[in-house]
Amino acid sequence: MLLRALLGCVFLFVLRAFSLSSNSHDAVMTRFSATPQIKNLIIDTDLFSDVDDAGALLLAAAASSTDVCLLAVNVNHPSSYSALAASAILAHYGHAHVPVGRVRRPLTNETFFDSWFFELGEYASKVAFHWSGGTLPWGHADDAWDAVSLYRKVLSEADDQSVTIASIGFLENLSGLLNSTADGYSSLNGRALIAAKVEELVIMGGGYPSGYEYNFWGSNASLAAHVVNNWDASPIAYSGYELGANVRSGARLMAEGPAADPVRAAYIYHTYNTSRPSWDPLTVLYATSGLASGLFEYGNEFGYNHVTENGSNAWVYDDSVRNQHWLKLKVTEDAAAAELERRLLEGARAAAKDDNASLGLNQVPGRHFGDL
Numbered sequence: 001m002l003l004r005a006l007l008g009c010v011f012l013f014v015l016r017a018f019s020l021s022s023n024s025h026d027a028v029m030t031r032f033s034a035t036p037q038i039k040n041l042i043i044d045t046d047l048f049s050d051v052d053d054a055g056a057l058l059l060a061a062a063a064s065s066t067d068v069c070l071l072a073v074n075v076n077h078p079s080s081y082s083a084l085a086a087s088a089i090l091a092h093y094g095h096a097h098v099p100v101g102r103v104r105r106p107l108t109n110e111t112f113f114d115s116w117f118f119e120l121g122e123y124a125s126k127v128a129f130h131w132s133g134g135t136l137p138w139g140h141a142d143d144a145w146d147a148v149s150l151y152r153k154v155l156s157e158a159d160d161q162s163v164t165i166a167s168i169g170f171l172e173n174l175s176g177l178l179n180s181t182a183d184g185y186s187s188l189n190g191r192a193l194i195a196a197k198v199e200e201l202v203i204m205g206g207g208y209p210s211g212y213e214y215n216f217w218g219s220n221a222s223l224a225a226h227v228v229n230n231w232d233a234s235p236i237a238y239s240g241y242e243l244g245a246n247v248r249s250g251a252r253l254m255a256e257g258p259a260a261d262p263v264r265a266a267y268i269y270h271t272y273n274t275s276r277p278s279w280d281p282l283t284v285l286y287a288t289s290g291l292a293s294g295l296f297e298y299g300n301e302f303g304y305n306h307v308t309e310n311g312s313n314a315w316v317y318d319d320s321v322r323n324q325h326w327l328k329l330k331v332t333e334d335a336a337a338a339e340l341e342r343r344l345l346e347g348a349r350a351a352a353k354d355d356n357a358s359l360g361l362n363q364v365p366g367r368h369f370g371d372l
């Protein structure tokens with residue numbers, strides 16, 4: 001894990017090539033004749049007011065091993081603790097090198113307070129402090145990349161049609177990417193860069209076939225409308241409110257997960273040992289594994305999504321548009337929850353095993369949550 005953290009996806013590529021070459025003589029030949037297809041992934045998260053973003057980051061980090069390469073994480077909430085916590089989580093899961101981007105607005109020191117239900121707790125600042133690490137250690141949120149520049153850098157460096165973007169929060173950064181113009185990274189404008197590099201955009205937001213959901217109205221509805229109504233340069237898959245609302249996860253991670261795991265702690269801080277809906281983990285699971293995961297199917301054959309200026313959305317059944325779909329579960333909600341719990345636990349245990357092997361759990365700086 002530490003080696004991978006140092007070398008990033010170069011190590012992933014070599015590992016994949018070696019894996020292919022070790023199978024057979026024919027496979028040895030493929031090492032020289034074919035490039036292993038790796039799915040490149042960028043996450044855009046509002047990690048702040050719901051812990052399912054942390055669960056989603058765990059899944060993305062855990063998937064980034066043999067088939068997925070996590071290129072960057074952009075944060076679309078302006079709290080400095082959101083960016084710091086993202087960096088901390090990435091570092092814990094062996095991705096200390098992965099760059100973190102931030103919104104163009106000034107960062108704040110806001111912390112979450114559940115003024116709606118007085119039920120949920122704050123976790124971003126606590127995870128950021130106790131698990132400080134990665135490219136943005138505690139106190140260094142201002143070192144984050146400008147999210148739009150980070151998009152343009154990693155997209156310009158990626159193979160054509162190789163990048164999946166998973167949006168699990170607000171659409172501010174993606175709106176900026178869409179509006180961006182040629183720079184030192186690429187002579188292409190945002191729309192052309194997306195067309196060249198993005199294989200699929202996966203958006204958690206809206207309801208299907210129509211709805212009024214937080215990720216579209218909760219920050220700046222006009223930016224959500226800008227992205228959804230103008231993104232025609234790649235296929236899009238939508239993960240709606242109804243997909244994850246009744247898929248409850250986190251309970252097994254809290255009950256059985258490693259004591260020093262930051263995402264387990266985040267769920268405990270946030271939920272007080274209950275579980276949460278799984279909007280973002282399901283979205284990232286689709287982004288990493290697609291329909292091949294066996295959990296999803298498309299809810300429509302054709303048409304496109306439209307967002308109004310107040311953030312509501314409705315599907316437009318235009319049979320000339322064939323590259324936009326909303327997702328439905330192909331399995332029961334309980335089965336989807338069980339699969340998420342399995343993956344969350346497996347990812348957390350793999351990271352803990354690595355830490356124990358290399359450092360010894362009690363020697364890891366900043367991790368003092370053995371009694372959680």
Ligand SMILES: [Ca+2]
Pocket residue numbers: 045046047050052053168169280
């Ligand atoms: Ca989110």
